[in-house]
Amino acid sequence: MKIESVTAHAFGPLHDRTLPLAPGLTVVSGVNESAKSSWHAAIRAALCGQPSSRHRPWQGESWRVAAMVSLESGEVVAVDRDLNDDSAPDVSQRLGLDRTSFTATACVDQASLLSVLEAADGLQDHLRRAAATAGTDGTVEEALRRLTAPVDALREAENRLCEAETDLTMARREHARYLELSEQARSAAAASARLAVQEHSATLDALSARVARLTALQDRFGDSPPSGLAAQEELTQVVNRALAAWRAAPTPRVLTGPSAAALEAELRALPGFPAGETAVDDELRVVATAYETASAVALAHQERMPSPPTSAQPSVLCGLATRLDPTSGARLTTASIEVDGARQVQDEAAATAARTQVEADVAAARVQEIAMPNPFLRNALLALSCLTSLVGVLLFMVDQRLAAMGVLVAALVAGTGGALSRDNGPQREAAVAFAAEQAAAATRARGRLFAADRALAEAEGQRAVAAEAVRIHDQAVAECASLGVPADRETLWRLANRAAWEAEHADLVCEVARTEKAVRVELAARGKADATTSVPELLVDYETDCKVRARQASLAAQRPYLAQALADRRQAEAAVTEAAVARTRALALLRHAVTAIGRTGERPEDLLRAIAEWQRGWDNLLREAEEERNAWAELQALRADGTLDDLETTLSAAQTHHASLLETASRFAACDPVDPSLAASAQALAATVAEMARSLPSVPDAEEAVQTATAALAEVTAEVEAIDLATRYLTAAREKVHSTVAPALESTLRTWLPLVTDGRYVDAAVDPQSLTVRVRASSYVWHHASHLSLGTAEQIYLLLRVALAQHLATEACPLLLDDVTVQADDVRTRAVLDLLLRLSEDRQIVLFAQETAVVEWARERLGERDVLHQLAPVAA
Structure with missing residues (x-):
């Protein structure tokens, strides 16, 4: 990383x-x-x-x-x-x-x-993860083996609990399935009864329709069969044979592409297979690729030759490259702009701080000008007003009205004086609140001024750092000019490593010469030995010869395909000739049939139109005769199953049976509509429900078994957890030792x-x-x-x-x-x-x-x- x-x-x-x-x-x-x-x-x-x-x-x-x-x-x-x-x-x-x-x-x-x-x-965790596994400690391993025995008891208790839970689940599932199958059996019985009614209704309708049809046909024919239509069967056969021959006759297709003669001439013009290589040999391709790669690398390395030449030491050039910083000027400009902006902000903050301080001083002076209210005088006047009011009320109660009026006037005067004595209180409170706001504003303004001073100092410091970087860069540029080298980091690094470049270039030139010799040896083995011609030109000549031979081989390889195409063309031309002969024969039969029916025509479409018009009239006659024959055959089929009296007796018996089926289906009228496909499984479902009722498991017994297994598992689990804790401590100790x-x-x-x-x-x-x-x-x-x-x-x-x-x-x-x-x-x-x-x-x-x-x-x-x-x- x-x-x-x-x-x-x-x-x-x-x-x-x-x-x-x-x-x-x-x-x-x-x-x-x-x-x-x-x-x-x-x-x-x-x-x-x-x-x-x-x-x-x-x-x-x-x-x-x-x-x-x-x-x-x-x-x-x-x-x-x-x-x-x-x-x-x-x-x-x-x-x-x-x-x-x-x-x-x-x-x-x-x-x-x-x-x-x-x-x-x-x-430690990381150290153990990095370490390989060491040998085992016998004592710890023996203790771990002894601590594994209770796991079998835990597994057995878990298995017993799992079996009990499985039995409980199965009992509940079987009980639910029994209820579900009982409901399905009732639904299937209802579906069976309703389906029987529907099927017998269809049978009854069919029997009624059969009686009505037999009655209608006997009224139509009585005991005499239809006369039918006897006419032009032979003429119809002639027309049908002509139409069948015309439809079976193939249509000659139009062949495209070169003819058989042209393909035969092209086959004779193909050349034979050439002698020599048709593709560049793999060994030659490998050495040629090595030569091209070595040449390209040497050329690219030559383009990266350090220039211009200089006698300066590599350490001096490395130092100049380290000190160059082309971006220092931009940083100095940015730092100067930041200093100007910070100074402007500092000036604005100073003006704001001075203005808010003056406003705060004026507000404080205003507070000093407002006199402080005397609370004792106000309270005394208000108390006097209350006392005199009480005296005036007492005087009114003893009928001393004149004295009471004088006392009440005095109470009014005292109350008014007490109220007026606190008029300057709200004014002073408002002045104090305003002075506090102005003082807080002045404090905030001084804080902003302090932050602006700090920001200005930091910006000036950054400008000083940037100026120092510009000075170091300019000094390095001047030294580069004195040494006659460009002030560019990459150029200086390359100049410092010129000796390494020369050694590497010499190795690359040797590699080019070695690969060129290998290529010439391979070309000489293939007849391309010319010391005056360059290797790339010899390779081009060799590849050109291979391409010419490959083209000749490609043309020669087309001979089997042209031979197959010639055979296919000859077979297609024979098929076209045969189809033309068959179509001519079918057209002659078609003209003979049109003449036989008394019509005329020359073109195939005219002949087919004449036959179609004749067939439409003939088909109507045939259709009427066919309908008469079918109706008579139907009457004979109905009579074969019994007379009309027999069918009416059978219909009466079916109606009686249908009434009994309706009575049976009415017993399931309360059931919801069900799928009729359930009717086939009605008897099987009833038998299954009866069998399940005899072998149904007990759900309460299964629940009691689960509670017993759960208590046993909890007892074994407590013991296993204690053993597992001891195992973890032993394993941790072994890992540290190992x-x-x-x-x-x-x-x-x-x-x-x-x-x-x-x-x-x-x-x-x-x-x-x-x-x-x-x-x-x-x-x-x-x-x-x-x-x-x-x-x-x-x-x-x-x-x-x-x-x-x-x-x-x-x-x-x-x-x-x-x-x-x-x-x-x-x-x-x-x-x-x-x-x-x-x-x-x-x-x-x-x-x-x-x-x-x-x-x-x-x-x-x-x-x-x-x-x-x-x-x-x-x-x-």
Whole structure:
């Protein structure tokens, strides 16, 4: 699996940024606060989700990352993950891992190489899946065998319950079938009675019709037969023979195509079979294809020759290609536009904040101008009004009307004064509410001004980064101009690899010469040996000769087909001649018949029309005579079955029987209409119902048997579940003992360990349960890796993570490494980097680093499959 690119739409300090990744080793460098760790976390979040909350966006509510991932199968997966509501799939599952195992092996955070030990328990399932099956443990196997005995009792109880349930189902089904068949038997009996009535009705109607017909025929003929028609039988036979001969005579068909003579001439003109090859030989075709392929490859390689020539070193050209950035100018323009827009927004926000603050100050001053109402005076006046009103009422009750009027007037005056004393209360409350709204508006305006200031600062920071990229690009362009090479990345990479191109081109030229020699040898064997003619021209001459011979062979192969066509043509011409003779004979018979009936005509259609007119008149006479004969024959047939008196007696008896059938059918009048086809099965259904009633099973007995079997099964199931729990624990223990992943991890560590420790440690041992590693120096003394120096321990556990990712994943797993060389010295740093470069040949590696030594190594060692990204600081 390879990650093509990652886009941070909103992730920490990153907004709408894209980081392309090379298929080999990608080195991402930058100073502090250049978002290296944010990019590392964004890649992991795009693949697996569940990022830390400290990577939430600095501004806005959106939290989203995306990535383009290509698998070894050729499938390209586009991931767009909304981290606020993450429903995208876990891409690490395409590798046979999950989020936890991917983070513990292939994804290394800053200064957390040893955290793989904390995930040891979670990696056990994957380790057991990757390990081969080891030998069995005798004690565990014996215990497992002893724990399998109760399964037979469970199976027997389940079988008894199944049999009881089956018996209950069968009893219920038989009972339902008995009721259904009883209803069907009654319906069949009703259908039988109704069908008997219908059938006898038809018989009665037929007998009545027969009596009426016999009566009518006796009245028509009495005892005298019809005279009939005796006439021109011989003439009719003549006409019929002529018509039959004419209809049987074939119509001569018109032949198309070449005649037999033309086909015979064409057959004589065909050539004989040629001598020599009629198609290009397979061996020659193979060597010719090899020559054409080699020539095309050499020509295409010649067109890709690096130009123009230059004396610059390949490392200088690679550095220039890395520093070129044609899009930097567009980014600077975009950043400048964003700065102008942000400054305009900041100016508008500042003006709005100043205006709202002035309005808030004016509203506050208005509140101070309105006097505060005196609640004590208002309450005193209202109390006095109530008291004097009460006194006035009492005076009215004692007939002191004049005094009561004076007291009530005083109460009215006091009440009016109390009401008027709070007139400024609503005004002051409205002024206070308005002042609060203005103060809130001023606060919001200051918040927008703060956000606008921050956006302006970020835009200016982005413009500064873009300006720096333009400066680096312009400097690289100037250096290219001084070296006399074009400022193009692809051209610079090709120029840096010119030596490799020349060696490859020499090999291609040698391959062209070798294949050309092989082609000439094959052509010489076939009579095409001419050193002055080029190979393509000789091949064209040879193929032309083969085509000429093939054309001649194709013509010669047509001889059997032309001979068959000639025979078929001669047979068709003979058939046409025979049909013409038969048609002439039939036409003569037709003319003789027309003359015999006294008609005339020459053309066949005139002769047929004359015969048809004669036959229509003759057919009418024949039809009348035939009808008389048929009626007399029918009378004789009716008399043969009995006289008219006998038929009337039989009809009377049938009517009496029909009345008895109607009485029987009336007993089933309450039944619904049924299918008459059931009548045939009425007796069989009645017998079946009687038989079922004698052998019908008991449903209550079957239900009691099911309850008994269920109780027995529950008792056995409880015992089996306890044994199954013990079996699972024993099986888990056996799987841990049988784990054989440790040798595979140790073999990988032995290969890589001397490379990164400068030969100090040459052997390693891994505990498959805790993933702790012990290493051995040349002194044969074993040391726990976690007891060594922090730098050495991190290097060893980095190798362990890479080995785990290699053995657990189903395909090449990308590695995401953040500052894994920060604790290593310069020698081991370069050793680790060289090892990562070797590993990147068959897997993708993304390395985040801040050391200058890593950047210098990357500029020196990275190739065409690798890339170096240098990040600029992120604006605050």
